[in-house]
Amino acid sequence: MNQSLNRIAAMTARYYYILRSSWLRLLEIVYWPAMQMMVWGFLYTYLYQSRSAMADTAxxxxxxxxxxxxxxRGQLGFTFTFLEEIWSRNLANLMMSPLKPAELAASLMLMSLIRLLIGTIPVTLLTLLLFGFNIYALGPGLLVFFLNLVLTGWAIGLVVAGLVIxxxxxxESLAYSIMIVLLPLCCVYYPVEALPLWLHPVAWSLTPTYVFEGMRAMLIHGVFRTDLMIACLALNAVYLGIGFTTFVLLLQSARHKGGLLTMGE
Amino acid sequence: MTRIAQLIPGKHPATGIPAPGNSPARSDADEVPAIAVEDLCKKYRTHWAVDDVNFIVPKGWTVGLLGGNGAGKTTTIAMIMGLVVPTFGRAMVLGCDMAKDRHKVLSRMNFESPYVALPGRLTVRENLMVFGRLYGVPDLKTRIAELIEEFGLGDVADRATGRLSAGQKTRVAVAKALINDPDVLLLDEPTASLDPDRAEWVRGRLRDYQRRRGATILLSSHNMPEVEQLCDFVVIMSHGRVVAMGRPRELAERFKCRDLDEVFIHLARVA
Structure with missing residues (x-):
């Protein structure tokens, strides 16, 4: 166990060294979410100040x-951290070391969390400062939303990493594009009822749907939907299991196919 | 065809010659060989990259795996490392099947290959620190200081690895390969990008390490004088098959050649 933790710590240190080596990389983590938030923040301000029916939805x-x-960002942080190994042609060094797939996955998760916090906290503070929107007003429920979304991001990140291997x-392009498939189906900006009836089961099979429905219940009615969050956590446990199994199977398949040694060439 | 069951640990597969002079293999004759390759085959689609390869490397020996481009050396080494799963046969390291139980022995092995690089953004020291921790090296700071001194990396220890010259990168890669004092060391063209002086210096380090630790080294190389200097035994591959094996001098005599270089050219033309 100790050795396992030591290897996870070694990998996390490796990713920290990369982050530390370039201030541009650090800036990039904050830059995209900050720019996106500016656009939506101004729209929020416009809608809020207008007297239209849209004001309530701002x-x-x-x-x-x-x-x-x-x-x-949770998924992107996981996948990009993994892609560093491919870009630097270091994967075979890791695969030949005593590092186990679960330890590699754990270190990627840890680093994804660190990147997420670096990117998210300044942006949420900026949102509060510039637009007066306080996401922290969601209280402890926000932590549950955050946890569920991060778990989903990791499950998807594991599958993408496996496919790259x-x-x-x-x-590689899946790292950027895969999440877009979820955007219309997991009801980010509208309730599930807005979807055609036949798409409802699809929407409810996706964990982010529970989070966005939960957020709406909280912001509109001031109610924390424990039932939704428990269902979401259970689904996430299943998806994380599927994600990790897929990662291991694809890794095994890559060992049959060959090419781990020359990966990144 | 030589079968692994017929091979005597501590003796060479083809000649039965016992391990060389001060090699620990002589006293380890009853132990499992460091590397045993049995009926090893790898098929990619319709092409057999490795076709029924058999050899053993007793503990404490340095064996050269030779062959032209596409001979199957890198695939063979990748199967010995467990990075590629054989289509048939098996590659055993210290008694463990590398397709199934590789994690039992990975901490006792290490490798260096031109196909693989160390993270370029990390400094030399950071890279050695990360790999030292991955391999669970005790008293890591002291070990890193030893390697930095031994490989003359003091001036560049805190420089990004990606900014080093090709020769410096090779020295860092070999230092990384020795960080855990491996019992089994796999080297894919370890001196390929070095000038003759540096190449000789690295060979000296490898020889010292092998003698000091009694380690087993399997290396692939196109540099025949290097192989003659370093290796107790060579296995020559062509088109995925072993076409000859023996001590470098014996091979030269067997094929009526002056040296291993001529043997290599002769076999390449015959194949």
């Missing part, structure tokens, strides 16, 4: 944008 919109960013850098 807070929902901004909350949804912030939480969607947690999901998106199996298929090579051709699968």
């Amino acid at each position: 807070g929902l919109l901004l909350g949804a944008v912030l939480l969607w960013d947690v999901l998106f 199996r298929q090579g850098l051709g699968a």
Whole structure:
């Protein structure tokens, strides 16, 4: 156990060294979410100050944008940290070391969390400062939303990392594009009722739907939907299990196919 | 065809010659060999990259794996490392099947290959620190200081690895390969990008390490004088198959050649 923790710590230190080596990389983590928040923040201000029916939805919109960013950045942080190994042609060094797949996954998760906190905390503070929208007013419920979204991001990140190992850098673009599939289906900006009836089961099979429904219940009715969050956590446990199994199977498949040694060439 | 069951640990597969002079293999004759490759095959789609390869490397020996481009050396080494799963046969390291139980022995092995690089943004010291921790090296700071001194990396220890010259990078990669004092060391063209002086210096380090630790080294190289200097035994591959093996001098005599270079060219033309 101690050795395992030591290896996870070694990998986390490795990713920390990369982050530390370039202030541009640090800036990039904050830059994108900050710019996105500016756009939505100004829209929020415009809607809030208008006297249209849309004024009531302004807070929902901004909350949804912030939480969607947690999901998106969580997955991106995981996958990009992994891609560093491919870009630097270091994967074979790791695969030949005593590092186990679960330890690699754990270190990627830890680093994704660190990147997420670096990117999210300044942006939420900026939102409060510039637009007066306080996401922290959601209280402890925010932590549950955050946790669920991060878990989903990791599950997807594991599958993408596995596909990159199996298929090579051709699968790299999935890191950016895979989350877009979820955007219309997990009801980020509208309730599930807005979808056609036949898409409801699909929407409820996706964990972010529970979070965004929960957020709306909280912002509109002031109610924390424990039932939704428990269902979401249970689903996330299943998806994380599937994600890790897929990662291990794709890694095993790559060992059959060959190419781990020359990955990144 | 030589079968692994017929091979005697501590003796060479083809000649039965006992391990060389001061090699620990002589006293470890009853132990499992450091590396045993049995009926090893790898098929990629329709192409057999490695086709029925058999050899053993007793503990404490330095064995050269030779062959032209596409001979199957890198695939063989990748299977010995467990990075590629054989289509048939198996590669055993210290008694463990590398397709199934590799995690039992990975901490006792290490490797260096030109196909693999160390993270370029990390400094030399940071890279050695990360890999030292991955391998669970005790008293890591002292070990890193030793390696930095031994490999003459003091001036560049705190410089990003990606900014070093090719020769410096090779020295860092070899230092990384020795960080855990491995019992089994796999080297893929360890001196490929070094000038003759530096290459000789690295060979000296490897020889010292092998003698000091009694380690087993399997190396692939195109540099025949290097192989003659370093290796107790060579395995020559062509088109995925072993076409000859023996001590460097014996091979030269067997094929009526002056040296291993001529043997290599002769076998390449025959194949």
